[in-house]
Amino acid sequence: MSNKIISLKTTDVRFPTSDLLDGSDATNKDPDYSAAYLELETERGDVGNSLIFTIGRGNDICCDVVEAMGQQLIGRDLDTITTDMGLFYREINSDSQLNWLGPHKGVVHMAAGSIINAVWDLWARVEGKPLWRLLADMSPEEFVNCLDFKHIGDALTRNEALAIVQKNTATRQDRIAELEKNGYPAYTTTPGWLGYSDEKMQRLCREALASGFKHIKLKVGESIEQDIHRCTLAREAIGDDTRLMVDANQAWEVDQAIEWMEHLQPFKPWFIEEPTSPDDVFGHKKIRESIGNIQVATGEHCHNKVMFKQFIANDAIDVVQVDACRLAGLNEILTVFMLAAKYGKPVCPHAGGVGLCEYVQHLSMIDYVQISAEIGERVIEYADHLHEHFETPIEIKNGAYRPPSAPGFGVRMHQSAIDQYQFPDGSEWQKRLATGPSPH
Numbered sequence: 376m377s378n379k380i381i382s383l384k385t386t387d388v389r390f391p392t393s394d395l396l397d398g399s400d401a402t403n404k405d406p407d408y409s410a411a412y413l414e415l416e417t418e419r420g421d422v423g424n425s426l427i428f429t430i431g432r433g434n435d436i437c438c439d440v441v442e443a444m445g446q447q448l449i450g451r452d453l454d455t456i457t458t459d460m461g462l463f464y465r466e467i468n469s470d471s472q473l474n475w476l477g478p479h480k481g482v483v484h485m486a487a488g489s490i491i492n493a494v495w496d497l498w499a500r501v502e503g504k505p506l507w508r509l510l511a512d513m514s515p516e517e518f519v520n521c522l523d524f525k526h527i528g529d530a531l532t533r534n535e536a537l538a539i540v541q542k543n544t545a546t547r548q549d550r551i552a553e554l555e556k557n558g559y560p561a562y563t564t565t566p567g568w569l570g571y572s573d574e575k576m577q578r579l580c581r582e583a584l585a586s587g588f589k590h591i592k593l594k595v596g597e598s599i600e601q602d603i604h605r606c607t608l609a610r611e612a613i614g615d616d617t618r619l620m621v622d623a624n625q626a627w628e629v630d631q632a633i634e635w636m637e638h639l640q641p642f643k644p645w646f647i648e649e650p651t652s653p654d655d656v657f658g659h660k661k662i663r664e665s666i667g668n669i670q671v672a673t674g675e676h677c678h679n680k681v682m683f684k685q686f687i688a689n690d691a692i693d694v695v696q697v698d699a700c701r702l703a704g705l706n707e708i709l710t711v712f713m714l715a716a717k718y719g720k721p722v723c724p725h726a727g728g729v730g731l732c733e734y735v736q737h738l739s740m741i742d743y744v745q746i747s748a749e750i751g752e753r754v755i756e757y758a759d760h761l762h763e764h765f766e767t768p769i770e771i772k773n774g775a776y777r778p779p780s781a782p783g784f785g786v787r788m789h790q791s792a793i794d795q796y797q798f799p800d801g802s803e804w805q806k807r808l809a810t811g812p813s814p815h
């Protein structure tokens with residue numbers, strides 16, 4: 376019996392997080408964490424969901440592009456699509472007219488990712504498996520067939536990827552058991568938002584330590600004096616044994632980053648994240664070679680696998696921070712994990728926002744089982760915001776993500792949250808419109 380996709384619906388959902396400066400950093404002063412939310416439904420009543428994370432204005436544009444690109448799904452049978460997810464990835468990414476707006480970057484690429492991730496969610500739900508297990512249970516050939524090597528074949532071939540997965544197959548059940556037992560380590564960004572007071576930052580640092588985190592990240596980049604002050608207070612709260620990371624959110628020129636990090640060197644940051652433009656491979660390499668043993672991390676704004684190839688294969692960064700919504704879905708994300716594995720770079724996915732934690736836990740677990748086969752120093756980002764709006768929110772225990780057990784990719788929202796925060800017709804936004812200035 377067929378299971379054709381019969382409808383596609385997007386919703387612009389925005390949360391007024393700028394009220395409390397959650398998510399504030401040197402570049403993004405007042406984010407309203409938002410989701411361009413997608414629901415696919417089949418003729419049998421199965422529903423698949425995905426979201427694109429944005430920080431407010433423009434979320435509606437993402438919805439519009441998903442609607443435009445997703446029409447090709449209507450009438451297609453799920454079984455036919457999932458027979459060859461690699462082919463499906465290429466089909467979704469080959470709309471030449473829409474690709475003129477990219478190609479393979481920006482809103483069109485994020486929209487492709489949304490459509491592809493919703494189908495992965497749908498498939499995992501129909502199979503009754505959490506997404507990470509759907510991928511963990513694939514044979515090496517099935518797994519590698521989901522990847523895409525176009526324009527990266529000079530750095531990674533299909534045969535090399537296949538060899539990496541084949542080498543791990545005999546031991547993968549051990550790693551699944553390890554995940555079920557101990558989870559996957561996380562680091563927290565919750566204390567570090569730039570808009571938080573000193574007292575709030577120190578209190579949240581102490582709370583993070585008490586709940587088992589061993590890594591804490593602070594936002595930096597507005598002023599050297601402020602950063603030295605905040606790093607001093609953070610070190611006071613967390614001691615010398617906890618890892619401290621810093622994130623400049625693209626604030627600096629290349630030479631400025633090098634000078635700035637000299638001032639932060641005494642606080643022993645484990646890495647500096649997004650020191651400069653996210654497109655600047657040359658600049659990251661120069662920074663990396665100029666700041667001693669502080670590692671350089673980037674990737675949350677890296678817009679496709681070809682950019683990642685340049686950062687990774689050129690040794691321009693140490694830590695790869697793939698984002699769940701910026702690339703064209705799971706297929707491209709796993710291809711980046713594979714590139715990183717070949718070149719010996721750890722992937723520590725970007726998360727926080729809304730729904731990103733729910734997404735990326737699956738990615739790192741798939742990586743551990745099928746690709747890198749080690750955790751080593753890898754950690755998944757975590758931030759304590761907005762999880763209550765999801766049907767199956769993440770679970771953190773002793774500073775580690777518990778492996779998800781519910782079927783799917785994990786980003787289905789409660790209908791009540793959508794009703795409240797849909798923009799601008801949801802009850803929360805209507806209340807604001809009635810009582811104050813127009814919300815953006």
Ligand SMILES: [Mg+2]
Pocket residue numbers: 622624648649675
């Ligand atoms: Mg960041």
